[in-house]
Structures are given as C-alpha cells and as structure tokens.
Amino acid sequence: MLKKLNAIRYTYIHSHLYALVLTTITLLAIFLTIHLIFVPDWLTQGNIFLFTASYFFIGLLYAMYVGFRSSSELKAKIDDLSVMIMQLSRGNYRSRIAHTGEGEMDRIGTELNDLALKMEQQLRSLQRLADEKAAFAKTAHKAATIEERQRLARDLHDSVSQQLFALTMMSQAVIRTMDKNPTKAKTQMIEIAETASKAQTEMRALLLHLRPVHLSGESLAAGIRQLVEELQSKCTIDFQLSIDEITGLAEGTEEHLFRIIQESLSNTLRHAMATKVKIYIRQDDREVFLHLADNGKGFDLTANGQKKTSYGLKTMRERSEEIGGIFTIRTKEGEGTYIDIRIPCRRKDEEE
Template identity: 30%
Template sequence: MNNSQLHKGDILIVDDTLDNLRLLSNILTEQGYEVRGVTNGSMALMGATAQPPDLILLDINMPGLNGYEVCQQLKANAQTSEIPVIFLSALTEAFDKVKAFSVGGVDYITKPFQLEEVFARVETQLTSRRLREQLQLQNSRLQLAEKELLKALEQERELNQRIQEMTAVEERNRIARDIHDSLGHSLVALNIQIEAALALWHEDLDKAHAFVLEAKQLGSETLKAVRESVTLIRSEPLQGHSLERAIASLTDEFHRLTGVKPECHIDVTPNLPDSINTAIYRILQEGLTNICKYAQASAVQIQLQSTASGVFLMLQDNGKGFQVERNTKGFGLRGMQERVTALNGQLEIVSEPNTGCLIAAKFPTIAD
C-alpha cells in the first residue's frame, strides 16, 4: 500500500454479522480507506454523530433498529443528513429497494460481496461526495466573492457620487468666480460711464445723455450675463442626457441665435466619466457663447473623438479672432483651462485677429 492510497475516505460499516464486518473492513483498509465498524444501529447513530464519516455501509436486517430506521434517523439529523448511505443485503433476504431509496439510501450492495463491485460502488459515492463538497466550497467562495463585489460596487457608487458632488461644487465655484470677474469688469465700465455723464451734466447735456444711455446698455448686458451664469449654477449640465444629445441642444440653440449651423463630427464611447462629459459640455458652451457674442463667424466646426490615448475635442470658427496672450482671463478661457487641468488634460487655444479661433482639448480616457 503506497502513500497515494492512504486516507482515501472515512467509512463507517454497520453490520451485526462479525464475519461480514471483518471482511469489508479488511478489504477496504487494504485499499487505503479509514474504516470503523459497529454491530448495531444505536452505535451507528452515536458514531456517525460523534465523528461523521464520508460514507456509511449499512446492513438492512439487524436486531433493534433495522437499516431503514437507522437511515431515516441519519437523514433527519442535520449533522449526518449529507452522509451517503449504501445498504447491504443478502440475496436471500427480503430487500425493498423502493423503501431503501425513499428513506435516503443512494445505492446497495448484495451479499456475498464481489470485491470489484464493492470498490466501484464505494468509490463512486465517495467521488460524488467529494465533488459535492467541492461544489459547495466553490459556491461558498462565489457567494463570498459576490458579496465582496457588491460591496466594492457600492463603495465605487458612493465614491462616484462624492466625485460628482465635488465636481459640481468646483463647477459652481468656477462659474461664481467668472461672475465675479465679469461683473467687476462691467461695473467698473458702468461706473466710468456714469462719472463721465455727471461731469458733463451741466456743460454738455447731449454728451451726458449719451454716456447715460451707454451706462444703461452696460447695465442691461451685465444683468443678462449674471442671470445666465446663475442659471448655469443651478442647472445640471447634461440634465441626464447623453453627451451627444446635449451637444446637439447647444448647436441647435446656437443655430437659432446666429443662423449658423455648426458642423459636427462626434465619435465617442458612451461610457465616458461624468467629469469629462461635464468639462467637454462646458467648454463647448462657453466657446459657442463667445463665438455668438464676439466672433461674427460664418462657419463653426466641432470635432469630438475617442482614441486609444484619450478624448479629443476641437472647436473652430472663422470669425474675428483675438490676441490670446491679451485675453487670458477673458472669454471664459481661464475656466476652460481650469476644467482641463483638473482632469489632467491639455488645452490649446490658437487665434489671431481676423483669422478665427481654434480651441483644442485632450483628456485622458480615465480621469485621475
């Protein structure tokens, strides 16, 4: 007997005939099984409960508790209910196969024993038990993995929620800062117009009146800009829509206001992070607003594309253009730069007077 044959399974044999008990014990022990033997049903129940075996060979006809009754009690006990039971019965004895299987037996062996049959039936049931135990273990691991996955998904959902909340706060702070900058500039210009009107009030009423009209126009434009900015703060950028649909709404509004229909080329994956979607939308929103207000463009092109290295955005017009180095704080350029920088992206703005403007932004596919 070699080491590979050792400890192949723990078998409990229950038979009131000592010759049968010794015979089975000897042949199974020689095959590497650990074998215990008892001569009655009561001892079988106690032994199986104290140290549950991997398999029970159970004689049918015994004094006291017979094999059927012992099997019923084994199956009624949660501690022993999973142990497979093979019934032992002589060819000359009455053996009710239907009853044997109905009380929980899985197989039967007839006496006198045929060694090959005994080994085959025993190993079949032990292999089946090992497979069930492995399956139960795998199921337990899968259930544990599922719980861990659900926990990780919940943590990811909470993290994404916090990131979205932080992104929203940063967006509101950025817009509020833009309001402060633009409002301060407008109020300074408004104050200059009013001071000029007061200075000329008694000397040149017509000029004073013209300054007042300019001040009124500045006030109206400032109020409109503040209202638009406050609306931006209050609203969600995409309002639950896809990025492509949100961009379509922007271009439709731009077309309605200017009569110019932007040419769009959009090819992006649908699962971009919300932070990138928001940044792209805001950059296009600010860029189209600037074109509408200042550029006097007759053609506008938008290109948005996912690549292996990230997401590329381009907004280009053929309008008046401007000196970029002289307008680092105007036209929402600082807000664009902050949005791109926050996502570890790159922003390039190319413009000269009378040559239009090109805004190009690149974002990594996964924002850090």
C-alpha cells in the first residue's frame, strides 16, 4: 500500500491536494480579513464558511481528476523507459521506444534508443569477430591438434595413468593375499572394480574431447544427437533431449555452442556422478536458449577444490561471451548443476 502511495500518479494527486489546501486557507484568511475590517452585510461568517467549504470540496474533485489525468502521460513514458531498460538487460537490443515531442522524458528515450543501437552494432561486431575467429581456427587446425594431444597426454598422465598404476599395485596385492586372507582379497577386488570404473569414466570424458572441433557440415542439432548417441552406447546415463532445428546461426556460433555442450558433458562424466542429463535448446526470433542440467552431486562455486571443473566452466563462459551470449550457472552440493545460455540471433536481412 505504501509503495502505491509513493507512485508517480499519487505524487501528482498529492501535489494538487496540497495546492488546494493552501489556496483554501488563503481564501479563508482573505474573507475573514474583509469581514473584520469592512464588515459588509453580505459577507457573514456563515457565507464565508459555506463558500470556503464548497470551494474545497469542488476543488478536491478537480484536484484528484486533474492529478490523475496529468500523471497518466508521464507514467506511460516512465513505464516505456522501464520496459526498454529491462529489454536491454535481457539482451534484446532491437527494442525501441516510440516517442514524439521534445521534453526531458523524450530526450531520455532518444538516448536509450541510441544506446540500444550501439549495443546492437557491438553485438554484430562481436559475432563477426567470432566468425573470423572460427575461420582462423580452421587454418590453424594442425597446431590446435598438437596442443590438444599434449593436453590429453597430460590428463592421461594425471588421471588415467595413475589409476592404472594403482590397479596394477592392487592386483599384485590381491594375488599375494588370495590364499592367505580371502576376505581381505575380496575387499581389495571391490576397490579394484571401483578404481577401474573411475578410470573408464575418465577415459570416456577424454575421448569426448577427441571429437572434431568443427561440426563437419552437420547441423547443430544433428551433431548434438550424434554425440549423445555415442555416449549412451558407452555409459549408463539417461539423456533427455529437446532440441529445435536451429536456423540462421553463423557457422562460428554453432561451433561455439557445440563445444560448450561438449565441455559440459565432459565435466558431467568426470565430476558430477550423475544418472540423468537434460539438454534443452529452443530458438525464437530473438535468441537461442540452451539449458543443460544434471542430477549429479553438484558443487560449491566458491570452494577452492574445483580446479578442473572451474576451468571447464571458465571455458564455457568465455565461449558464450565471445558470441554475445549470457552464461548463467546454478549449482549446490547434492542438488545437481543447471546451466542456462542465451545467444541473441541475427536475422538474415541484418547479416546482409
């Protein structure tokens, strides 16, 4: 209720009522002064209070009506400005304020339209740079391949190699204790099975990165489905797909989105311990919306023990920003991880 009373419309009515009260008091004082000094027959105390009361009540109706009507135009302009700012914050840079006049509010609307135009031009430049970067990446494919192999070699050494070494040591220990202590040997075999399962999961995540950087002529939806089909044949995760056929996106933007999904699935395989993964992609006239979710163990974004996961998230965020997107992540220990990405679309006539 207090918020309503502080609104523009009620502020206008308050100002009109305040002016009415001051005017009424002034008239009352003038009439009483004339009555005391000149004592005219027609200006009695009853007439003074009757006229003043009539003036106040009639003025009260006019003040409320005029205050309400005069504030309507200003309120509509402020609402337009508020909607415009909200649209800009959501990445919709095509919004414009339709206005006429040369007042202060119209000037603010003109400046917001200019700001939206500049932001839209910057977005186009950013996406063109992403396209140029994708073209340059193709020419530097050999160097990127060598770098990727070196990174995979480091990951193999840090994770799978150590796990295989541990498997070897534990297997030798089981052989020595098999006859002497079968119970202990059984416990060690369970540990071997768990270590082998972790090594297998780690290897699947590393093999996921061996997929080509480019979609090789496939559409984004087809590339994602093929990627998920390969993973379903190798692991027990339940994948739920809801993917539109994406049209009108530049090749570089599609490749960035594909790599973001690759990185997200790699993080899920290596760290999340999830049993369900959802990939949801929708496209409208303004944007492409990508939603990635899993029911894994989640993690604390502020913790220090998530270096590998943080590196993957940093890569996904950087790729989103390179194509003008907005990257949002929600996660909590024991409650899974949810990633939302919004990528503005460029219409064909704008690209031309």
